[in-house]
Amino acid sequence: MKPVRLAILGLGTVGGGVLKLLQENAAEIKRRTGREIQITHVGIRRPHPELNLDGIAQSADLLDIVRQPDVDIVVEVMGGIHPANEVILEAIKHGKQVVTANKALLAEHGNELFKAADDHAVQIAYEAAVAGGIPIIKVIREGLAANHIEWLAGIINGTGNFILTEMREKGRTFEDVLKEAQELGYAEADPTFDVEGIDAAHKLTLLASIAFGIPLQFDKVYTEGISKITAQDVKYAEELGFRIKHLGIARRAPQGIELRVHPTLIPQEQLLANVNGVKNAVLVQANAVGPTLYYGAGAGAGPTASAVVADVIDIVRDISYTEDGAGTIPQLAFEALSDVAILNREEMTTGYYLRVDVEDQTGVLADITTILSREGISIDAIMQQPRLKDLIPIVILTDPIVESKMETALTKIQALPATRGEIVRIRLESLES
Amino acid sequence: MKPVRLAILGLGTVGGGVLKLLQENAAEIKRRTGREIQITHVGIRRPHPELNLDGIAQSADLLDIVRQPDVDIVVEVMGGIHPANEVILEAIKHGKQVVTANKALLAEHGNELFKAADDHAVQIAYEAAVAGGIPIIKVIREGLAANHIEWLAGIINGTGNFILTEMREKGRTFEDVLKEAQELGYAEADPTFDVEGIDAAHKLTLLASIAFGIPLQFDKVYTEGISKITAQDVKYAEELGFRIKHLGIARRAPQGIELRVHPTLIPQEQLLANVNGVKNAVLVQANAVGPTLYYGAGAGAGPTASAVVADVIDIVRDISYTEDGAGTIPQLAFEALSDVAILNREEMTTGYYLRVDVEDQTGVLADITTILSREGISIDAIMQQPRLKDLIPIVILTDPIVESKMETALTKIQALPATRGEIVRIRLESLES
Known part of the structure; x- marks a missing residue:
């Protein structure tokens, strides 16, 4: 299948983000769509040496770009009402699919734009126009x-x-x-x-x-x-x-x-x-x-680009489907599944909450922290709780560590003379990005 | 266009919910898809007098149902591995699209089921299998x-x-x-x-x-x-x-x-x-x-049915698209837009947070509450704050009330001799469902 061809109008924060995302995640996106996405034109008013524009036609004449035969999808990420409105209408008249992040334009002129799109049997996709990266x-x-x-x-x-x-x-x-x-x-x-x-x-x-x-x-x-x-x-x-x-x-x-x-x-x-x-x-x-x-x-550049490119992918699938019946969404999201290994429990990495109930605290804290330290486990917090049923609960939070090391440490702590009952071990995740 | 025809296998909590949702939201769903969805068969093991099954063929022979020519989509909501697995495979062999909420079946036998679906160029949709109504x-x-x-x-x-x-x-x-x-x-x-x-x-x-x-x-x-x-x-x-x-x-x-x-x-x-x-x-x-x-x-019945029927709608759109190029997602989500009125501000209903700064409190509280009460505004909470710059801030939370009544009340409260400065009015929503 030949690539689907894209024109990106505007290479500011959002447009630059779209370009970079399509370049950086190209392999993963192709695994999802089964088809190449090629940027053929960009509409810009100044040079963008910070971006990789190899092999992409650059022009400030936006109306000319959207009339080009080697453009299937026009991505409008300039913002503002004019000339975005006129350029999108021209793109629609030339049968191009349109993706836009332009909330002001759609909210104020969308009724006419969508009417024009329906008349020419094309879509205006606008996921990025509301709530950025949230679909x-x-x-x-x-x-x-x-x-x-x-x-x-x-x-x-x-x-x-x-x-x-x-x-x-x-x-x-x-x-x-x-x-x-x-x-x-x-x-x-x-x-x-x-x-x-x-x-x-x-x-x-x-x-x-x-x-x-x-x-x-x-x-x-x-x-x-x-x-x-x-x-x-x-x-x-x-x-x-x-x-x-x-x-x-x-x-x-x-x-x-x-x-x-x-x-x-x-x-x-x-x-x-x-x-x-x-x-x-x-x-x-x-x-x-x-x-x-x-x-x-x-x-932001990344989140908005995420939404713009999701729209592009939807349209690429529609185009593939129209052209040859391919392009429905793969059952498990990807055209080709990967055989990357699933790790065993011992190989997994998480933080831990540990509770060790000890009979007598003298020296025990030192014993425990030494054992953890020898396995390379760093302690994020340690808290000695009030005595409960003659035992002193020691609660420890650790930084992420591979599970096999924690297993080794716990076996040793469990064997300490002061340790009573089974050590409680609950995993901990900061969920930070 | 002729209706898309559905068989629902299982009318327990989820299946009953799917049936009811398709019946209750039929008009709205048709506004979205532009096409009727008709339930032609249900697979059941006992009578369901609590459900409206008029004009729907009822049978306990599930394999027979999925072979019927007047079925386009099979909705499997029985749960369990057997006979769900065999029934879905049979449906796939007969070219039916499949919608299922069966997480156990897919997690344990999905690789073979999806392979079979790919071989017969049908989809197995499974939005309801994970996190219920969350898409x-x-x-x-x-x-x-x-x-x-x-x-x-x-x-x-x-x-x-x-x-x-x-x-x-x-x-x-x-x-x-x-x-x-x-x-x-x-x-x-x-x-x-x-x-x-x-x-x-x-x-x-x-x-x-x-x-x-x-x-x-x-x-x-x-x-x-x-x-x-x-x-x-x-x-x-x-x-x-x-x-x-x-x-x-x-x-x-x-x-x-x-x-x-x-x-x-x-x-x-x-x-x-x-x-x-x-x-x-x-x-x-x-x-x-x-x-x-x-x-x-x-x-739950409603949330799971929401996901099942969303899958059905996706497939209905695909079928419409394949048959005659219709059925792409409408630009503004609905095939036909409604001209329902947008209310003016005075007609809107919300709760309110009010702050009235008063110079001297004697009798003022009574004056304020009387004014609110006469406009039918009920007070949810009232709090007198510590004196600030010689004024006593009185903070009031109200139940939802139409804005015109609040305007009338505020004009009167603003005119009270003790009121100083402009009354602060911020809307309040409980966001409860």
Whole structure:
């Protein structure tokens, strides 16, 4: 099969990320799709020596690129309304499939763009337009397709969530945190889109359409930002068992649909209340499945590229299927399975929680720590618990270590004269990325 | 287009749920697929007067059902290895598409079943086999397809998580909670599959295959249950900042792949540590998107049916596409968009957090509560805060009320002689289902 050919329009943070991801994960992606993806054109306004563009045609004439016959898919990652709108329409007219991360464009002009796409029998894929790397569009359009969706509530602007998190955790003011967010690059010099909720309203517009099957109606979203939230109210909310989150909410009410973006007190014990920093999450309430929640990075080169390239892969499969009936999703996700070894228990690596009950503590602690140290096991924490039934429980947390070494150490500790009963050993994972 | 025709094998909790969901959400599902789904056969061993089976052929001869020409998709929701294995193989030989929720069957015999499906160019869809209603199979196979997946860790057995949650929250013993779980119907009379991790190992086997592209290797999963976890260790873990969760973990290590199911200490601040009760969640670490998490109901009639029917919808779309090029996923998820009204702000209903700063409190509290009461606004909590800059902040939480009434009340409260500054009004949502 010949490769599927891609034009990437824009090589900024997101576009550069898409290019690099397609290059770095090329082998794994080909294992999934059974087909090569070739970048034939990039649309750029300045040279990009930091990127590998060997063999790729470079041009600033975007309309010309989308008319080229050696382009199957146009990836629009420039952002902004113009000229993205005109370029995508031209691509559609030339029968190109389109992938875009442009939430503002779709929320404000999507009805016409999707109509044009339907008329020309092409897709506009937009997973990256909402919640970055979280595949929330696929989840709602396909994964929850059996459900009548009742409402959804999402933290869909990372900048706003970062500001509210800092205000709560450190008692800082809005102005103070905003300044830091701008210095960190989380917030733009003009932060209006983020802090006044416009960006979230764009995303909510898209989510509501696919949840309820309604046209895109950005102008009807009630939008309120976080700039008036004070440290005082954050504190009072906390005392009452709530946290303030900037949510996009779409809800079917008896009289119609509510579309609203505003600061919201939610109960502290809700998972959504515990989504901190620049992370995003969307909670969906649907009639068959009940509540489900989707969490992850809502912005950044890698996460956005993950969503853009997932859309590309979907389209590559569709193209393969149309061309020769191949390209359905492989049963176990990959066209060819790998025979990489599965490790035995002794070869696995984890941290450990150990509880050793000892009769008399004199010297025992030294004996235990010496045994662990000789096996190369480093201790992360050690805690002597109050005497219980004449025994002193010693609790130890270790750093990750291969299980065979822990086995050796435990055999020796178990054999110490002071050790009573069987040593408790529970594995420990930091789950850090 | 003629309807797509379904046979449902088994009408227990899950099968009954699938039937009811297809009947109850028929209109919404047709809006999504543009095509009718007709249940032509059910495979049952006893009458089901509680279900509406009008016009559906009923039989106990499952092999006969899957050979019928008026069946396009076979939904296997009987569970167990036999005769499910034989029936699915027969269905495949007759060119039927298969949807199953049978994790044990797939984990132990999936390699042969998927091979047979490939040979006959049909799909075996199995979203419901892992984590119930959470669309985790679709997320990993499609949504994260651009990524090299590094590891995943999941709470994928609700019974085990319920037991550990109760032990932690109430200091109860394993045996005590297990007994209650059995009485509540969360745990089987023979709880081995759940509490010894076999069920979780089945699910992990499937997750690992689609994450890494490896054959199903259930026999190589290291599996340890929760029956030896004591209230004492749960408490010590808590004191050290950790929680004990029963996790299925699949990880690429330098020497090979780790597949393991065991109790695990994880940091309290991790979202996974805050997944309580019978709920499931899967955390996936992938190279482009970073960590993402998927949370929801892992079992039960509705959630499982949600996943089964999502698979059916995917297949209906594939069939439509093959037959006449229709059936691609609609751009905004539905074939026909609805013109339901979007409400104005005044028509929206939410709870509220109010802060009224007052100069002198005598009688003011009564004035405020009277105004709220006259507008039909009920107060959920009221808290007088310590005097701040000569003003007394009164904080009020209200039950949900239509915004126009709150506007009226706030205008009146703002006009009270004791009110100083602008009243702070932040919306409040319980996010309960």
